[in-house]
Amino acid sequence: xxxxxxxxxxxxxxxxxxxxxxxxxxxxxxxxxxxxxxxxxxxxxxxxxxxxxxxxxxxxxxxxxxxxxxxxxxxxxxxxxxxxxxxxxxxxxxxxxxxxxxxxxxxxxxxxxxxxxxxxxxxxxxxxxxxxxxxxxxxxxxxxxxxxxxxxxxxxxxxxxxxxxxxxxxxxxxxxxxxxxxxxxxxxxxxxxxxxxxxxxxxxxxxxxxxxxxxxxxxxxxxxxxxxxxxxxxxxxxxxxxxxxxxxxxxxxxxxxxxxxxxxxxxxxxxxxxxxxxxxxxxxxxxxxxxxxxxxxxxxxxxxxxxxxxxxxxxxxxxxxxxxxxxxxxxxxxxxxxxxxxxxxxxxxxxxxxxxxxxxxxxxxxxxxxxxxxxxxxxxxxxxxxxxxxxxxxxxxxxxxxx
Amino acid sequence: xxxxxxxxxxxxxxxxxxxxxxxxxxxxxxxxxxxxxxxxxxxxxxxxxxxxxxxxxxxxxxxxxxxxxxxxxxxxxxxxxxxxxxxxxxxxxxxxxxxxxxxxxxxxxxxxxxxxxxxxxxxxxxxxxxxxxxxxxxxxxxxxxxxxxxxxxxxxxxxxxxxxxxxxxxxx
Numbered sequence: 001x002x003x004x005x006x007x008x009x010x011x012x013x014x015x016x017x018x019x020x021x022x023x024x025x026x027x028x029x030x031x032x033x034x035x036x037x038x039x040x041x042x043x044x045x046x047x048x049x050x051x052x053x054x055x056x057x058x059x060x061x062x063x064x065x066x067x068x069x070x071x072x073x074x075x076x077x078x079x080x081x082x083x084x085x086x087x088x089x090x091x092x093x094x095x096x097x098x099x100x101x102x103x104x105x106x107x108x109x110x111x112x113x114x115x116x117x118x119x120x121x122x123x124x125x126x127x128x129x130x131x132x133x134x135x136x137x138x139x140x141x142x143x144x145x146x147x148x149x150x151x152x153x154x155x156x157x158x159x160x161x162x163x164x165x166x167x168x169x170x171x172x173x174x175x176x177x178x179x180x181x182x183x184x185x186x187x188x189x190x191x192x193x194x195x196x197x198x199x200x201x202x203x204x205x206x207x208x209x210x211x212x213x214x215x216x217x218x219x220x221x222x223x224x225x226x227x228x229x230x231x232x233x234x235x236x237x238x239x240x241x242x243x244x245x246x247x248x249x250x251x252x253x254x255x256x257x258x259x260x261x262x263x264x265x266x267x268x269x270x271x272x273x274x275x276x277x278x279x280x281x282x283x284x285x286x287x288x289x290x291x292x293x294x295x296x297x298x299x300x301x302x303x304x305x306x307x308x309x310x311x312x313x314x315x316x317x318x319x320x321x322x323x324x325x326x327x328x329x330x331x332x333x334x335x336x337x338x339x340x341x342x343x344x345x346x347x348x349x350x351x352x353x354x355x356x357x358x359x360x361x362x363x364x365x366x367x368x369x370x371x372x373x374x375x376x377x378x379x380x381x382x383x384x385x386x387x388x389x390x391x392x393x394x395x396x397x398x399x400x401x402x403x
Numbered sequence: 404x405x406x407x408x409x410x411x412x413x414x415x416x417x418x419x420x421x422x423x424x425x426x427x428x429x430x431x432x433x434x435x436x437x438x439x440x441x442x443x444x445x446x447x448x449x450x451x452x453x454x455x456x457x458x459x460x461x462x463x464x465x466x467x468x469x470x471x472x473x474x475x476x477x478x479x480x481x482x483x484x485x486x487x488x489x490x491x492x493x494x495x496x497x498x499x500x501x502x503x504x505x506x507x508x509x510x511x512x513x514x515x516x517x518x519x520x521x522x523x524x525x526x527x528x529x530x531x532x533x534x535x536x537x538x539x540x541x542x543x544x545x546x547x548x549x550x551x552x553x554x555x556x557x558x559x560x561x562x563x564x565x566x567x568x569x570x571x572x573x574x575x
Binding site for chain 2: 105135136137140141143144145147148150151154155158166170173177180195196197
């Protein structure tokens with residue numbers, strides 16, 4: 001947070017901070033810390049609230065185009081006002097609470113879920129100087145906040161007094177707990193190699209370029225690539241996205257634990273889902289994709305938060321693309337993927353990262369050996385485990401489609 | 404600072420007390436989770452960030468799930484059996500005995516511990532120092548705890564799991 005460290009030509013870099021300080025300058029000194037905190041919160045809420053609104057629109061538009069239909073195009077220009085129309089609709093709908101339901105918990109569940117899913121944004125560095133709270137154990141904080149959301153899902157399912165909702169909540173919890181393990185194991189190598197749990201320090205550890213063009217992002221190392229892929233698969237499952245959207249499979253499982261919710265409470269669940277997805281993607285950008293760092297030295301003139309935003313949007317669009325491409329998994333396939341495939345690979349990846357960390361001093365020809373061994377450690381188990389697990393199952397033959 | 408401590412203490416004790424009074428087991432379990440959150444807040448108040456987040460991750464994220472699943476899965480019917488039966492003399496006596504035993508063990512531990520010197524400056528521990536301590540001098544204790552927990556988990560699975568019946572849809 002030292003403005004002097006930045007060259008004067010990059011005023012865009014500091015513009016958000018200067019705007020904030022200009023606003024807080026009108027207040028007496030005793031209230032400035034409060035105003036600074038409130039402005040940070042309002043900025044995060046506004047940016048990610050709008051991102052949520054337009055992400056739903058982008059998702060519907062892109063899904064529509066992929067499925068060869070136009071998507072929403074009646075409200076405003078190209079359907080640009082659709083999110084606001086949806087918001088008004090959700091607000092004016094009747095809020096139905098079943099007579100048998102537990103009214104307090106039924107009301108609290110969506111509120112707790114949204115509140116907890118917003119907590120994660122506090123520690124993600126959105127730019128060189130843009131991080132709401134700097135914590136020594138920031139990564140742990142992020143995943144602790146994420147783990148607590150399971151409680152809200154349980155509350156939603158149990159308080160509805162509906163056996164389908166309760167069963168769906170249990171199914172959702174089984175999925176979330178299963179995929180939390182690979183999610184947590186996938187980021188441990190990053191902590192090992194960066195030697196810190198602080199998000200700002202992890203981003204700083206990925207700074208610099210080889211020859212000015214090759215960034216030192218963790219995703220460009222063998223263990224980082226494997227960790228990134230495992231992390232993204234687990235993130236898909238943790239945020240209930242297709243192909244892991246069993247908790248509320250709207251087409252066949254009557255929306256799971258959301259069965260008894262209507263009106264704005266229902267919308268709050270979706271808000272929490274999108275917030276959680278944005279936070280996890282932001283964490284993936286921070287841990288593996290170099291955070292706010294530019295991809296090459298020549299492009300550093302573009303402000304850091306623009307790079308962060310670009311990477312975040314790329315990951316989110318990837319999620320939408322995956323949703324349009326892959327069919328939904330079955331429950332047994334889902335848990336098998338987590339426990340028999342992702343967890344062992346993540347554990348082996350820990351060993352790869354340890355090897356990478358121990359051989360940091362190798363140079364010259366040994367550097368090639370280091371890359372070869374690390375790549376073999378990543379690819380070998382993947383191929384062997386994949387072959388073993390899909391024996392007798394794959395490749396699938398589509399009898400009805402081929403003939 | 405003292406006011407914050409008082410509020411946190413009130414949250415911990417009040418939620419624990421209400422959890423004991425309530426007749427609905429799920430409500431009690433959720434209030435217990437609130438009490439654990441209060442303990443995490445106390446760690447934060449005391450400046451132990453890492454312990455606070457670990458408390459949230461382990462207790463609020465994982466142990467709460469174990470408690471809730473245990474409550475739901477061990478009861479065949481949902482509503483009627485979730486309420487706790489009324490207080491009897493036997494239960495009061497058992498509760499008092501358990502409380503007395505825990506209190507005497509804790510009291511003995513507190514009384515026999517020799518606190519070194521007067522209040523010195525609080526040590527500035529980072530997460531890295533904690534990790535080095537856990538992986539260095541206390542590595543053996545950490546490993547033994549891990550092994551005991553794993554054995555307990557395996558035992559619980561063995562006791563709880565029914566004999567598996569082969570199903571045709573398992574092979575796909």
